[in-house]
Amino acid sequence: MDYELLLKSYKGLVEKENNFTATLANTSAFIFNTIKGLNWAGFYLSDGEELVLGPFQGKPACTRIKYGSGVCGTAVSKAVTMVVDNVHDFEGHIACDGASNSEIVVPVYKNGVIIGVLDVDSPEFSRFGNAEKEFFEKIVKVIEEKIQ
Template sequence: MFSISQATHASKAVQYDDLLQQARALIADETDFIANAANFSSLIFHALPDLNWAGFYLFDGAELVVGPFQGKPACVRIALGRGVCGTAARDRRTQVVPDVHAFPGHIACDSASRSEIVVPLVASDGTLIGVWDVDSPVPNRFDDEDALGMEALCTAFIALAWTKRETAR
């Protein structure tokens, strides 16, 4: 398995592209959404350095509910507009937070988390699916290149895993 931490000679964009190819291959033949979400979480958690949580919060029509993830136990329910995840879901805009303690209303599920990136997951028809949430114990861990890489990963995940789920219904 590819690891960004093992490929320091390549640019971050190239490293994310390699990770994207791995993610596509991992979920290409599986139709179960939850299985794909679990494997996607594991892939990212183990491939990227300095993470302490990576996973999904899925929108149930009223609030975000924890889904497949890697890391310590997490907050189970998050209201739209609350914390980094709820803000990303409400605004449907990626949130890159260099210092979670400076984010108004941050929800501290793991006190070791210092920075966070959250990508909203939106279906092609505009339906909110949830958010992809990644935390780090390192301040300023995420930047604009990480946002682009995570957004590309999430776009591929939605195109493959969500579309299959909807087609199977």
């Protein structure tokens, strides 16, 4: 997959939109509809105490995740991108969709503070490698630059 071309397309999609919710909604739809092998793509946003479901594409999801819980909450508490090849082996995994087998979560920052995460799930094991990690981190960087 040509992630650089996809990144250019994504930037064109969101460059003129200044509304945060609209940007996240289109980002979720863009990822879900352009990357093969996914069953969920979206955002969880911090309310200061936990993560709350934001714009997404896929089946209905868990609405609240405590910091330090599941892959999303762990990504926040560790302040790192989490790539999990087999979510069933991840201690404390929260199974919102039993069909998910791998997951990547990228923290989103504003002024040095994590304000949410991009969460992408796949029914395939080991779906997310270094190319996907770099691509999703670049997507998040575009979002961060828009909100700083």
